[in-house]
Amino acid sequence: MSEVVLASPRLPGLLDRRGWRTLDRADVVVVRGEPAGWAPALDDAGVRWRAEDGVPAAPGEIVLDVSGRGRAPGEPLGAHLLDLVAVMDRLRSPGGCPWDAEQTHATLAPYAIEEAHEVVEAIEEGTPADLVEELGDLLLQVAFHARVAQEATGEGRFDVDDVADRVVAKLVARHPHVFADPAPAGTRPAATAADVQGGWEARKRVEKGRASAFDGIPVALPALARATKVARRASGAGLAAEVAEDDGLGGDLLGSVLEALRQDASADPEAALRAATRAMEARLRALEPR
Template sequence: MTDGIPRLVEVMDRLRSPGGCAWDAEQTHASLAPYALEEAHELVDAIEAGDRAHLREELGDVLLQVVFHARVAQEHPEDPFDLDAVADVCADKLIARHPHVFGDEEAGTMRDHLERWDRIKAQTQGRESVMDGIPGTLGALARAQKILGRAERAGLGDDAPVAQDGSLGSALLALVARARAEGLDAETELRAATRALETAARAAEQAGRGDTQGSSG
């Protein structure tokens, strides 16, 4: 392994410090938040495109967001922390949530693993509901999947059935539930269908331009 991470931290420190970049020096956690969302979406695009070079670049952009936020956090007057502290918290969390790997619990089934993960998160983060911690910024489709998954793992599927009131919303939610039942990711399926539509629309657009140019000639 090379010194890529320490080098990136040094570059970020230079940009953020006096004599560095004025734009970088002005950023806050709040001002950087939209970029984190954007870079995460671009990473997913790279994954689905299967472009390794693009994937490497987009992973770097996501990493930059973490390093940038950690650098901003160092300057907090009352509760500063750095990238090492972020990494330590992450490592501690992974160890705590995998007692079947780092402790003496039995691994069990995949369902056992997911239920254990939710239980440990609830205990360590003081959650009162299995629905706590689902980001409000998630798109409606992704959020629906998350809520259905949490309800199912908590054994609430029968107590909180998908409403069938004839509305478009309930019909969409029922489709998400169907995707889960079939082992599909509704977000991925819709993105694939949308990409196919976009490709067809672009092809039709180009064909239309060709016809126009041919007739004008």
């Protein structure tokens, strides 16, 4: 029976000392799987090798298995994301898929919304397997947009590493209670989730140069989602008491929708809720401390 050393096809050369010692003592290493990625690393290490290529290893020979089955020892969590990047590259490159090749950020935009809703549905009503599938579909949208941008020129050009770098920098900057030095003497560290949320919103407002707590709420959100976002921003800005004390501050947004429908059964409830939310937001903006 042949001895098998399992290794990552995604990160050629990644082997622990024991693995390399095993390969070093072989007369010839039989590479199972696609050998192209590993060839330079094996050559640099002076290891003689051949591709399995339908000719199985003889008893006693050492097999380097880079077929990608399972997670190889030492392979970090997240390494399989490289497979997604490689598949997107294949689909968008010459000889790939014609449909994938002609997509743009604009044509893909509806799918991001659809996939996000399907993730929520899987959380609320599905199984863990359903959630894995739907999160994969949402992740595909990220990889797809990044691959489209990789082909752009000028300011529109970026790639998946730029996306990852940006979100990592954002997470570190907005979690000083985790990543920064201990809080200076006389200051209170973030002790609760509410403390964290308040600090997050304050830092985000400064980063984005927002003059109001209500800036940056997407106009294209569904009416109920936007109303909820405005209400939460009001609470985060310390305006919850004002909302509670003043019935005029959209205290009954859904009631205003029902009233619109009572007056006109053909009224658009989404439009009615958007209008009520705009009115509430305008009054809240006027109450914000300057």
